Amino acid sequence: RARIRVRHFARAKRESIRITGLTSYDYLSAKIFDDAGIDFLLVGDSAGNTVFGYDTTLPVTVEELMPLTAAVARAAERALVVADMPFGSYEAGSQEALHNATRFMKEAGAHAVKLEGGERVAKQIRRIVDAGIPVLAHIGYTPQSEHGLGGHVIQGRGGEGLEQLLRDARAVEEAGAFAVVIEMVPSDAAAAVTREVGIPTISVGAGPECDGQLLVWTDWAGFSTGRTPRFVKQYAQIGQTLRDAAVEFQNDVRSGAYPAPEHEYDQG
Numbered sequence: 054r055a056r057i058r059v060r061h062f063a064r065a066k067r068e069s070i071r072i073t074g075l076t077s078y079d080y081l082s083a084k085i086f087d088d089a090g091i092d093f094l095l096v097g098d099s100a101g102n103t104v105f106g107y108d109t110t111l112p113v114t115v116e117e118l119m120p121l122t123a124a125v126a127r128a129a130e131r132a133l134v135v136a137d138m139p140f141g142s143y144e145a146g147s148q149e150a151l152h153n154a155t156r157f158m159k160e161a162g163a164h165a166v167k168l169e170g171g172e173r174v175a176k177q178i179r180r181i182v183d184a185g186i187p188v189l190a191h192i193g194y195t196p197q198s199e200h201g202l203g204g205h206v207i208q209g210r211g212g213e214g215l216e217q218l219l220r221d222a223r224a225v226e227e228a229g230a231f232a233v234v235i236e237m238v239p240s241d242a243a244a245a246v247t248r249e250v251g252i253p254t255i256s257v258g259a260g261p262e263c264d265g266q267l268l269v270w271t272d273w274a275g276f277s278t279g280r281t282p283r284f285v286k287q288y289a290q291i292g293q294t295l296r297d298a299a300v301e302f303q304n305d306v307r308s309g310a311y312p313a314p315e316h317e318y319d320q321g
């Protein structure tokens with residue numbers, strides 16, 4: 054089970070083998086996804102919602118993501134582990150970006166970092182890549198700029214939207230990103246980017262023609278509360294399973310059905 058490397062991403066695009074990614078925030082889920090053969094695990098700042106209970110990803114800090122990244126990295130034997138750079142950890146300049154990217158690699162054992170933005174963060178991407186750290190770019194809808202974008206709005210629509218998406222994709226490729234996440238854009242726009250750039254495109258709600266697909270695992274497994282976006286397919290109903298188990302446990306304890314003799318220790 055050889056480690057997935059960034060060169061495998063390039064090869065996958067060349068050979069039209071689709072890439073798979075899931076988010077992960079802890080050791081146990083990472084072990085399972087790694088064992089199942091998922092190519093990369095993103096320790097997303099979506100942890101702000103799924104782990105920490107914030108409304109948005111904006112409050113998430115490097116300090117909060119560091120131990121989660123370390124746990125996922127300890128679990129992953131094959132998958133490439135990508136640390137998501139949180140809001141406020143890279144925008145101010147290349148030096149800050151490199152400093153924080155280095156921390157994820159050095160202190161948490163990540164294999165790559167991700168940061169949001171196209172043209173506007175090309176300098177940061179270049180600086181990090183020059184230091185030997187692989188960068189996964191992220192364009193289209195970028196949740197950290199929710200307020201700047203005017204809400205949860207689909208990107209890449211219309212001629213102008215597509216032009217911006219293409220400019221962003223070219224800029225991150227030029228800056229040295231090994232792949233680019235495209236979030237919440239029309240399938241045709243993502244397909245155009247996929248044809249235009251040499252690096253693999255990873256869809257999060259960007260249609261079937263990208264070179265890979267990524268989902269937030271808690272949405273994908275039916276573990277999230279509230280409504281999930283249109284693009285999510287739920288592959289399990291973990292939330293309902295856990296709820297049913299908790300109710301059954303409660304009933305068993307109250308009725309005395311648990312613990313049963315097989316759960317007890319005897320005198321020896």
Ligand code: KIV
Nearest residue numbers: 076097098099257269
């Ligand atoms: O934080 C995250 O989970 C993400 C992906 C869904 C792209 O950035």
Ligand code: NA
Nearest residue numbers: 097098099137
């Ligand atoms: Na993110």
